[in-house]
Amino acid sequence: MSIYMNNGATTWPKPECVARAMYDFLTGGGANVARGSASKRDLKSMDTVLSCREELVSLFGGWDDDPRYATFTANVTESINVVLKGFLKPGMTVLASSMEHNAVLRPLRRLETRGVRLEIAACDEEGFLRPDVFAEALSRTRPDLVILSHASNVCGTVQDLPALSAICREGGVPFVADCAQTAGILPLNMTELGLAALCFTGHKGLLGPQGIGGIVWNPEFAQKVEWFVEGGTGSFSHLEFQPDAMPDKFEAGTPNLPGIAGLLAALSWLRETGIDAVRAREELLGARLLTGLLSLPGVRLSGRRTMEGRLPVFAANFEGRDNGLVAGRLSEEFGIETRPGLHCAPLAHKTLGTFPGGALRLSPGYFTAEEDVDSTLSALRAILDS
Ligand SMILES: Cc1ncc(COP(=O)(O)O)c(C=O)c1O
Structure with missing residues (x-):
């Protein structure tokens, strides 16, 4: 997968x-x-x-x-x-x-x-x-x-x-x-x-x-x-x-x-x-991922907690977990590609209060399937439960 x-x-x-x-x-x-x-x-x-x-x-x-x-x-x-x-x-x-x-x-x-x-x-x-x-x-x-x-x-x-x-x-x-x-x-x-x-x-x-x-x-x-x-x-x-x-x-x-x-x-x-169709699809996927992320134990999400005024680009940290290690496990155990760390934006992380540790970034796109969002959330839950 x-x-x-x-x-x-x-x-x-x-x-x-x-x-x-x-x-x-x-x-x-x-x-x-x-x-x-x-x-x-x-x-x-x-x-x-x-x-x-x-x-x-x-x-x-x-x-x-x-x-x-x-x-x-x-x-x-x-x-x-x-x-x-x-x-x-x-x-x-x-x-x-x-x-x-x-x-x-x-x-x-x-x-x-x-x-x-x-x-x-x-x-x-x-x-x-x-x-x-x-x-x-x-x-x-x-x-x-x-x-x-x-x-x-x-x-x-x-x-x-x-x-x-x-x-x-x-x-x-x-x-x-x-x-x-x-x-x-x-x-x-x-x-x-x-x-x-x-x-x-x-x-x-x-x-x-x-x-x-x-x-x-x-x-x-x-x-x-x-x-x-x-x-x-x-x-x-x-x-x-x-x-x-x-x-x-x-x-x-x-x-x-x-x-x-x-x-x-x-x-x-x-x-x-049509840009509107692209936007609508990304909103739908983003809302699904956002709701799921907010329900995870010990999650700390940076940025907006609703879909208003945001793109489906999410930066998350998890209580007591290193975001790099979570990204590694997502990749190795579940085949899920994300990006941990500072995302070439140290000043932005300072603004968000996530410097120098950074965050785990999850960003679905137009071609992401709903099931992929659900599988990502299940994988995160499994990692956080372990
Ligand atoms: C806001 C912003 N500016 C600049 C860049 C740099 O993009 P590129 O590597 O295509 O030059 C990126 C890429 O992540 C970005 O997100």
Whole structure:
């Protein structure tokens, strides 16, 4: 028996069409993009890349649905690095929250050593950033940029993006969202929210392969961000300097084309299935797991204790038990995959009061069966009874 309860790390399985599209790309096309003689194979690659950009701006409500403002990276970590290191200069101030993943914190700590001032807005013990607390932090620290994760990868708490982005808009501060955990699961419209940039990764809620992510940009903000990789773009080849035109500005070198083909298939699958259907399924599974977890003896659950304002990502500790050992037994004795420890988010665990021990994270996904949730709960009960 094998049960996958680690969708917070990466979703699995993927819709079948994802692997097929990658296989088809490599066997049926496989040409580089904008680096050929406009053969049929070249055009096919260009079409795949453009179609993927179009799906992205459509899914995330990109400015004027302009596909040039969706650029690719390897993952959301790279996306965040591109934005932060391309925008923040010595003397500037950046405001983040106490629930950030290391993908946000580590670049910011590095930038701090180069003269950027980092301010942290405190989330409550459930990992929620109260809009009034955020508004106070914003007016006190007067940042040049705000970056926040939309939802916690540790305990699933979802931030109030409309309220937070309205505060940023009022203060005239560009707002960048790390949507690693929410893209493909919660509706997102960056134009309505007024986001400066939306950073995503392909392999989580978007159900695509690993190694592909990106940024959807507000055009004005994109102009203010410097690229940090230079090289061939398959365009403006007469220039010895990096072109300023989008999307080339942020895309030097050959992109992960099989990854883009896989992501395109995943995005088409999501559009046909509907985000609402995905969300409804995840709510149902989450509610089932939450009710069961709360009934276990000696359980200490971090984050929200209802399904409101959360994703089905649960962080649990059990009285007198080491979460790493519980995870080991779940895996070895029951074939159940989870993730114990700190989840690349030490500051979030400090906020939740679970540092340095961390927690056992259980995260079902769209393809998890109800019986898998029940079997996981039975296995946990058996371990706790032993
Ligand atoms: C909130 C958040 N940000 C950033 C990341 C980093 O994602 P990736 O490894 O795809 O760059 C993750 C992954 O766990 C995450 O959950």
